[in-house]
Amino acid sequence: MNARTWSLAAALCLVVPAVGCKSEESGHTPTPTGPTLTLNASTTTVVANGTNTVTLTVTDTGGVAVTVTTDRGTFSTGGQSVVVPAGSGATTGTLTLVTCDSGANVGCAGAATVTATSTTGQATRAINFTSLASACGTNCGADTGCVGRACTLTGGGTGTCSASSPSVCSSGTAPNPNARLGGFAIPPTFATHPVMGVKSSGWNEFGGVSVQVLDDQGQSWPDGLVVRFEHRQLGGSTFGAPLATTTLGACTAAAHCVAYDATTVDGVASVPLFSGTVAGTLVVTASTSVGTETRSVTLPGIAVVGAKASGTNLAIQCGPRNVPALAETDCSTSWVEAQITCAALLKDRFNNLLGTSTQVIFASEAAAVGQVAWTPAYDPESQGEGQPDLGAATQVFQTLGAGLPFDVTPQTGEQSVSHGYDGCGTRTHNPRDGVVTVVAIADGEEGFFDANANGAYDAPVGTTSGEPFVDQGEPFIDQNDSGGWDPGEWFVDVDHSGAYTGPNGTWDAQAKIWTQTIVVYAAAPATMVKSATAPATYLGTRWIDDGTAWTDACTATTAAALFDVASDIAGPPPIPGTAATYFVVASDMNLNRLDTATAYDVKPFGDAKVKVTYRGLPKYADEFGMSYRYWPCDQAATPSCASHCRAAVGGTGGTGPCLMKPQVSGFECGLGPVPVIIGGGTEADVGLVEIDWLVDTPWENFVEGRIAKHLEPVFGYSDNDPLTP
Numbered sequence: 001m002n003a004r005t006w007s008l009a010a011a012l013c014l015v016v017p018a019v020g021c022k023s024e025e026s027g028h029t030p031t032p033t034g035p036t037l038t039l040n041a042s043t044t045t046v047v048a049n050g051t052n053t054v055t056l057t058v059t060d061t062g063g064v065a066v067t068v069t070t071d072r073g074t075f076s077t078g079g080q081s082v083v084v085p086a087g088s089g090a091t092t093g094t095l096t097l098v099t100c101d102s103g104a105n106v107g108c109a110g111a112a113t114v115t116a117t118s119t120t121g122q123a124t125r126a127i128n129f130t131s132l133a134s135a136c137g138t139n140c141g142a143d144t145g146c147v148g149r150a151c152t153l154t155g156g157g158t159g160t161c162s163a164s165s166p167s168v169c170s171s172g173t174a175p176n177p178n179a180r181l182g183g184f185a186i187p188p189t190f191a192t193h194p195v196m197g198v199k200s201s202g203w204n205e206f207g208g209v210s211v212q213v214l215d216d217q218g219q220s221w222p223d224g225l226v227v228r229f230e231h232r233q234l235g236g237s238t239f240g241a242p243l244a245t246t247t248l249g250a251c252t253a254a255a256h257c258v259a260y261d262a263t264t265v266d267g268v269a270s271v272p273l274f275s276g277t278v279a280g281t282l283v284v285t286a287s288t289s290v291g292t293e294t295r296s297v298t299l300p301g302i303a304v305v306g307a308k309a310s311g312t313n314l315a316i317q318c319g320p321r322n323v324p325a326l327a328e329t330d331c332s333t334s335w336v337e338a339q340i341t342c343a344a345l346l347k348d349r350f351n352n353l354l355g356t357s358t359q360v361i362f363a364s365e366a367a368a369v370g371q372v373a374w375t376p377a378y379d380p381e382s383q384g385e386g387q388p389d390l391g392a393a394t395q396v397f398q399t400l401g402a403g404l405p406f407d408v409t410p411q412t413g414e415q416s417v418s419h420g421y422d423g424c425g426t427r428t429h430n431p432r433d434g435v436v437t438v439v440a441i442a443d444g445e446e447g448f449f450d451a452n453a454n455g456a457y458d459a460p461v462g463t464t465s466g467e468p469f470v471d472q473g474e475p476f477i478d479q480n481d482s483g484g485w486d487p488g489e490w491f492v493d494v495d496h497s498g499a500y501t502g503p504n505g506t507w508d509a510q511a512k513i514w515t516q517t518i519v520v521y522a523a524a525p526a527t528m529v530k531s532a533t534a535p536a537t538y539l540g541t542r543w544i545d546d547g548t549a550w551t552d553a554c555t556a557t558t559a560a561a562l563f564d565v566a567s568d569i570a571g572p573p574p575i576p577g578t579a580a581t582y583f584v585v586a587s588d589m590n591l592n593r594l595d596t597a598t599a600y601d602v603k604p605f606g607d608a609k610v611k612v613t614y615r616g617l618p619k620y621a622d623e624f625g626m627s628y629r630y631w632p633c634d635q636a637a638t639p640s641c642a643s644h645c646r647a648a649v650g651g652t653g654g655t656g657p658c659l660m661k662p663q664v665s666g667f668e669c670g671l672g673p674v675p676v677i678i679g680g681g682t683e684a685d686v687g688l689v690e691i692d693w694l695v696d697t698p699w700e701n702f703v704e705g706r707i708a709k710h711l712e713p714v715f716g717y718s719d720n721d722p723l724t725p
Contacts, residue, residue: 035062039116039123041097048073048108048129049145050101050240050272051192051208058084060091062120072112072129073099076205077456085459088473088504089495091118096202101240101272102131103145109134140167144192147210148223148265160266163187163212163220179215181290184297187212187268191300194380196275196282197307198352199236200455204307206240209299210270211286220267227269227288229260234304235278235350236455239271275304277455279352305355305378306348306391311470311513312447312644313347316440318397318519320622324595324699325366325399326434326523326588327708331424333401337700340367340397340519344440346375349450353391360393361441363490365477366405366521367397397438400702405436405521406479415554415669417528417539421589429528431626431667432481434521434590441475441492441514446507449645457507465651466507470632470658473502475514483633483661503659507649516662518628522595523588524708525695530556539591541695543714544583544673553585554669562688563716567609567680577611577680582714584616584693587670593625594671598697602676605690609681610718612691616674627666632658684719691716 042055053076060066066084068075075082076096084093100108109131116123136146140161151169153159159169192207199205209229213221231239233256244259251257262269273282281303287296323338342362346354355378362369373393379386407427410416416430448457448469460466476491478484485491485500494512495501525541537556544550545560560582569575584602588594602614633639634647634655641663647656678691693712698705 035060035120037062037066037116037118037120037123039068039114039125041114041125041127044126045128045130046099047132047135047143047145048099048102049132049143050099050104051145051206052099052143054097054099054127056095056097056114056125058091058093058095058116060118060120062118063087063089063091064118064120066091066093066116066118068095068114068116070097070112070114072108072110073097076202077200085509086504086506087508088501088506089497093510094202097127098206099129102129102133103149136161140169144189144208145270147268147270163266163268176215176217176219179217179219181221181288181293181295182214182216182218183295184286185212185214186297186299191302193302195303195305195355195378197356198279198304198348198350199275199277201307201348203356204275206272206274207302208270208272209284209302210268211297211299212267213264213269213288213295214267221264222267223263223265225264225269225288225290227262227264227286229262229269229271229284229286230257231259231273231282231284232257233276234280234282235276237276237282237304238274240274273302277350279305279350279355303355303378303380306350306352307354307356308348309346309354309358309442309444309513310349310447311444311472311511312349313351314440314442314444314447314513314515315345316342316438316515316517317345318342318438318517320519320596321624322520322522322593322595322622323399324523324597324697325521326404326422326590327595327697327699328701328706329404329422329424331422333403334366334399334521335701337398337400337702340399340438342395342397342438342440342517344373344393344442344515346391346393346442346444349445349448350455355390358393358442360395361492362395362397363439363441363475363477364397365437365479366403367399367436367438367519368402369395369397393440399521405434408432408480411481411664413665414667415539415591417530417591419528419589421526421528422523429590431590431592431669432664434523434588434592435481435664436519436521437477437479437481437516438519439475439477439514439516441512444511444513445509446470446472446511446513447645448507457509459507460650460654463651465648465654466656468645468647468649468656468658469507470645470660471503471505471507472511472513472660473504474500475512476500478516478662481662481664483659503657505657507657515660516630518624518664520592520624522592522697523590524697525586525594525598525710526589527712528589535559539587540589540670541586541693541710541712542584543693543712544585545714546581546583550583550673552669553587553672554591554667560714563678563714565610565678565680565716565718566720567684567718568682569720577718579677579679582676582678583673584676584712585670585672585674586693586695591667591669593620593623593668594695594697595699596620596622598695600671601694603692603694605692605713608689608691608718609683609685610689610691611679611681613677613679614674615676616671620671625668625670626664629663630660631663633661634658678716678718680718685717686719687717688715689718690714
């Protein structure tokens with residue numbers, strides 16, 4: 001390379017550092033000195049028929065907001081300008097550019113210039129809007145809008161693009177002057193999209209429908225016949241411009257009905273159709289008249305579905321909530337074979353169930369999980385009752401051979417007890433030691449509160465507050481229930497930074513949205529010494545006598561005193577026996593509720609005559625045994641949490657955005673206290689009587705079924721001897 005050539009190459013490297021030029025003198029690749037802004041398009045040539053689209057991808061490594069404009073066509077969100085919000089790390093956004101209709105607007109064809117502008121710089125992209133006349137003149141199959149347009153015949157001369165599929169250039173048949181109006185035919189491909197996404201979803205929001213008008217001989221009606229399309233709006237769905245405003249009949253704006261007048265070309269009339277904010281079925285009718293004859297037809301329904309998940313409407317539920325995974329362990333993994341099924345429920349910002357197949361990633365603090373799951377795609381051939389799982393993704397977790405919940409420090413108000421009951425060494429046990437966090441992750445948009453009901457998020461501008469939204473960082477498993485990521489906790493490195501990235505303070509239209517819930521790993525029933533100092537106190541599975549002061553199962557109590565009840569006296573006169581009330585409690589070693597399959601009963605031992613009435617149930621519902629909330633909280637000095645985020649962002653006094661926070665509280669410390677009535681029998685018992693509190697927890701391991709049979713006795717007398725203690 002001579003000196004002159006080298007100088008030119010060096011100059012190019014200075015102007016565009018991102019190309020990665022290499023200096024021959026130093027032998028290294030210079031590092032870009034600043035952020036870069038790029039704008040890419042899925043295609044640089046598109047037929048401008050009013051419905052075709054181009055996907056634009058904007059990236060600004062500086063992480064600032066980017067304004068994108070176009071001088072031809074419109075963005076799917078409406079208008080010729082859109083702002084991509086600032087991102088965490090690099091700003092990224094995907095936009096949809098909708099072509100104008102060159103068939104109705106001659107000036108539509110030509111080069112569309114799309115410009116992206118930010119504080120980083122400016123990037124442009126030229127996209128050629130090919131006119132329908134040009135595209136269809138040489139190839140009738142170039143676009144669905146070619147039907148009925150002029151084309152060049154193979155042997156020369158001008159023909160018309162047919163309504164057949166594929167469309168071909170045909171000389172057609174001369175209209176029959178004696179033909180009368182026949183009726184409508186619905187082409188097999190009458191709709192651009194038989195299934196559309198709701199407005200602002202970015203998926204099939206716009207399309208078109210067509211009908212063919214035939215004469216009474218089955219031939220296409222000549223060009224120029226006016227066909228009136230009418231549509232009862234659903235969530236703001238509408239036809240393209242211009243809407244008909246005259247001769248509306250019953251189709252008026254007051255009735256939420258819109259109309260459009262199209263003219264036939266080779267017998268075919270078409271209308272552009274835009275979805276609204278509500279999922280459902282769009283119904284379009286077409287009618288036309290020739291003289292005194294009128295024909296009408298109702299087209300097959302166009303399904304509209306939710307197509308973009310919203311963080312506001314993402315939920316997860318798991319069952320069973322409580323499994324006996326700690327009944328048998330090796331202190332690092334569970335040997336219990338139990339399954340937990342979790343379902344993630346996805347809706348869009350308008351509360352519509354997702355009808356597009358969406359990937360959901362599940363992860364757990366302890367249980368093993370399989371491959372990613374998907375929500376089902378809407379099936380236009382099925383009725384609603386045939387698609388009960390729409391918007392739901394299901395995953396199965398396994399406990400066998402998987403890890404155990406993390407040992408966590410008791411939080412304020414959480415009871416605890418120190419022991420080595422599980423054979424894994426003496427440590428502090430508390431209910432949250434059995435809590436396992438489960439998360440569900442999907443692609444979508446951060447949830448927001450649409451205060452002005454315009455269907456879009458409004459960011460803060462100057463002193464004007466922005467709408468409330470929930471800001472989410474990278475998904476993580478909150479092992480200690482702190483509400484924030486802590487070192488060592490699993491997370492998804494979305495931005496590939498190698499470190500955890502938290503909330504960025506900006507509403508994100510494209511994000512990994514996620515939510516979480518908990519399940520409880522329970523052990524076998526256990527009785528623990530809370531204090532060995534006389535009189536000793538106990539927690540867990542135990543008896544509580546009626547003379548002990550107690551408030552709940554989380555309050556340690558002394559051993560139950562001997563009961564002393566009188567048996568019946570036959571008389572005369574007959575004297576009924578007396579009774580005493582005791583209480584029973586059941587929990588595992590972490591003071592958690594036992595697995596829902598656990599059986600409970602109270603029985604006298606042997607042939608004792610004492611009467612026992614257990615006021616509990618033989619089994620209990622599947623419950624956490626504590627209160628769990630996962631809800632949005634503002635960022636005020638004293639945070640406030642509620643079911644929905646209402647904290648304004650920016651402006652004056654804004655305490656938003658909100659952050660999702662877990663709250664684990666209201667610990668029940670197991671089942672109970674459940675009353676047990678002990679009464680004297682019809683006959684006196686001789687000597688000390690035993691009554692057993694029976695708590696049996698079953699589970700499965702790899703090869704067999706097992707059961708932990710816990711017997712907790714209380715002793716006393718049931719006779720008529722006043723000298724008996």
